[in-house]
Amino acid sequence: MEYDLTLEDNAKEVTVINGSEAWFHFIVPEDGDYLFYGTTDSSNCDNYAELWVNDVNVTYNDDSGGNGQFLIHWTLYAGDIIKLNTYRYSHGSEEITYTVHIEKVPEDYNSLAQMTIASSTYVSGLAVGETKKYRFIAPASKDNSNKVRYMFYSQMYNSSEGIELTANISLASEVSAYTLDTIQKDDNGNFYYIVELTPGRPYIFSITNNGNAEVNYTYVYAYQYTETDGGKIGGSNQNEPTELSIAAGEHWISYTAEEDGIYTFTASDINDSGYMYLYQVKDSQLTQLAQQDFYSGNTEEIADRILNKGDQIFLRIHQRNYEELNCNVQVSWEIWEITSVENDNTKTITTNNSGEEGKVWLTFGESISEGKYTISTAGATLKLYKNGEEVASTPDNNTGESQGNTITFAYQPNEKAVYQLGITATGSSVTLTITKEPESETPGEGDNSDGNGDGSDNSGDNTGDSGNTGDNESEGSGDNTGDNTNNGSGDTNNSDNTSNGATTGDGNSTDN
Incomplete structure (x- = not known):
């Protein structure tokens, strides 16, 4: 099998079996350093390559590219006729599939330390303002993607003040160099650097100390990266x-x-x-x-x-x-679904004792009626928020385990309001209890009237017994009798007054 390669059409996938060979032909367009290498997504593909320059076998390679792949770096001159012979190691009979690449690279490319993707690279002694460079080849894509995202990140622990690391990645090829620079930092000064790499292309990774203190050492990792938008929570x-x-x-x-x-x-x-x-x-x-x-x-x-x-x-x-x-x-x-205020009316919340306020959503079931409610706990201060506004709170200094904290609020189902309970705890958990306050009762009042009357009873029952009787008699030609009776659920007064005395004329007069 024979194939042609150019710097523009610089990669070919081949399959060899039963000791067969795949030959690649290339005419050098200009003086420079060139890289010939193989890539594969298989973990069982051990290939081998021989480089021929103007019909002379100048070198060979087995595993310098990692993962059983060949890699040859060679200085060539314009017009050189190149043949690259590739096959399974020792011309083995097993079938293998791999891709052969050619790239023009900087003169010092092969002298750079090699970075291994999906592993760690140890960086030591990075002085202020110093840059170190590493070479790597982007691994083949398992799903044949043209671009694969990777995350490059450093790992320093408890770094001192003044350390600021930055990183840069560029294609090693001089004919298509570019830079990718999306970066984030953590609170230890480490960078997290997401880039899209083309599988099989050679790259140069640079790390620079832009701070004002020396970096004793750090590790740099590079792993394939995928992401998901989890949305709103x-x-x-x-x-x-x-x-x-x-x-x-x-x-x-x-x-x-x-x-x-x-x-x-x-x-x-x-x-x-x-x-x-x-x-x-x-x-x-x-x-x-x-x-x-x-x-x-x-x-x-x-x-x-x-x-x-x-x-x-x-x-x-x-x-x-x-x-x-x-x-x-x-x-x-945390959501507290309140469906009862009698039996199942408690909720235990695992809390953060950092002194921060954490909020619990409150939802009320259809059985929760209008009225005044109390939420109580121990070992925490509480705040109640209604539609985002604070409407009730407990004292800030009343957080002892032996002390009870309560908040009281009015609830109306038809308002459809949003409630949150803010909890600032001193322990790892709190237990909340909700109860409904009993409805108040107003004493009743009797209704007193002359003659015979029944007093009204309004949410109360008052009964009093009192009797006063007075009898006054005097003789006369007239007879006057007064009889007043008041019957009610309040006090009862009975008075019977009789007067007999002489009058100018005869007659009887009765007043009831």
Whole structure:
């Protein structure tokens, strides 16, 4: 099999079997250093190459390209006639498939230290203002993609003040050089650098100390990178799980907190062991909030993270060796679904004792009627928010375990208001209880009237007995009798007055 290569058409995929060979022909267009190499997405492809210049076999190579692939760097001159003979190592009979590349590279390319993708590169003794360069070839894509995203990042722990690392990646080829520079930093001064690489192309990675203090050492990693937009989190309804199937490398999921809350990030249905990290990002600055190991078959959490509305969050997850990983990821937040104020009327919340206020969403079932309600706890101060506005709170200094804190509020179902309960705790958890205040009763009042009358009873029952009788008699030609009776649920007064005396005329007069 024979093929032609040029700097413009510089890659060919071939398959060899039963000891066959694939020959490639190339006419050198200009003086310079050239790179001949193979790439494959197979882990069982051991090829071999011989370089012939003007019909002279000048060199050969087996594994310098890594992953069983050949790599030859050679200085050539305009007009040189090149033949590259490739085959399976020792002309083995097994079938292998690989891609042969040719690139023009800088003169010092092969003298640069080699960086291995999907592994670590140790960088030591980086003085202020110093730049170090490393060479690498972007691995072949398993899905034949033209571009594959990678994340390059440094790893310094507890770095001193004044250290500022920056990085740069460019194609080694002089005919198509370009630079990619999307970068983020963490609070240790490490960079996180996402780039799109063309599989099989040679690149130069540069790292520079732009700070005012020497870097004793750091590690630089490069792994395939995929990402998912997790969308908005928070509110009265929980999100559905996200199913991840990671072929290799790292996966980053971005979230935006739509509301204040206490959040938990969970990995479940995991097929292998690995790690997950939680970051908050602001102005390209990454702050690591938590890290959690996970294991096959387990469910692991990064729990009780207090987030505020608008926070930008990254969840980073990968298999222990950056290989294939399948799992489900879900973000949840504390919601207290209040369906009763008699039996099932308590809720235990796992809290953050950092002194930050975490907010719990309150939802009320249809059985919760209009009225005044009290929420109580111990060991925490409480604030109640209605439609984002604070409407009730407990004293800030009343947080002892033995002291009870309560807030009281009026609830009206027809308002359809949004309620959140702010909790500032001193312990790892608090138990909340909600009760409804009893309706008040107003005493009744009797209705007294002359003659016979019944007093009204208004939410009360008053009974009093009192009797006064007075008899006055005098003789006369007239007879006057007064009889007043008052009957009611209040006091009862009986008076019977009789007067007999002489009058000018005869007659009887009765007043009832």
